[in-house]
Amino acid sequence: MMTKSRLEGFTDGILVIIFTIMILEFKVPNSSNITAILKQFPYFISYSIGWLFLGEAWYNHLYIASKIHRVTHKLFVINALWLFTTSFLPLATAWIGQDLSARGPEIFYGLVFLVWTAAFLLLVFTAILDNKKIRKAARGRGSSPNADCPLFNQPVCHCFSRSGLAADSYFCPTVSAGHHGLANSLYCWSNQC
Structure with missing residues (x-):
């Protein structure tokens, strides 16, 4: 079984490499x-937006990791999928940086x-x-139930509803509405937890 620290280290390493690739495009x-x-300058704009996205998501990922109790196989696979999609950011950032329009x-x-x-x-x-x-399993064993939902006491979708919406609106307005809708859904759902 993978520990949280191994998952965080693995994710941190990949994200640092992605940040490095993005800056090396200058x-x-x-x-x-x-x-x-x-x-x-066009690349600087796309790099700045990508950097904000990635930085905010990294912070949210660290927050999530600090609140989970263990890393399941499913969680590891989905984390790897997220990292895979993240690895396309340098390419997308470099390409749009050549011509913003x-x-x-x-x-x-x-x-x-x-x-x-x-x-x-x-x-x-x-x-x-x-x-x-x-x-739920811990409560069944008599453990303290600890706060209602310690995982998302802050909105993890902040990166999607703030910097994300700005980037979508600037570069691809047709995607912006869907992106904003997903962010609001996550925010509302996580606050009900």
């Missing part, structure tokens, strides 16, 4: 003139973030359900 200008760096990169960027969001929501729901099952 190219050193061939000129020493300060205006030479401005050619990369090109339709192909916009669609790809929106699809990557939509699939990435769905995978993260699946991870959250699995963590909630697994945590509930473990708590």
Whole structure:
């Protein structure tokens, strides 16, 4: 069985590599003139939004990991799926950074973030359900029932409803409404826990 610390270490390592790949997409200008760096401004915008998304999701992932009692096989597989979808962020960020108004990169960027969001929501729901099952079993053994739902006392979907909506609206408005709806559903559902 995988421990929480192993899952966190595995996830942290992959996310650090993804952050590194994203920053390495910046190219050193061939000129020493300060205006030479401005050619990369579109990539800087897409990189900044991707970085905010990933940073917020990483924080939420750490929060989730701090609240779960054990890592089930299902949770590990879904975490790996989320990391797989996350590995497409550098490609989507680099491609849309070449031309912020090109339709192909916009669609790809929106699809990557939509699939990435769905995978993260699946991870959250699995963590909630697994945590509930473990708590019920602990209560049956006479353990203290501890607060109603310690897993999501804060809204984990913050990254989707704040920075996520801004990025979707800017790059791919057609995906924005669905993304925002998923975030609100998660927020409402987690607060009922």
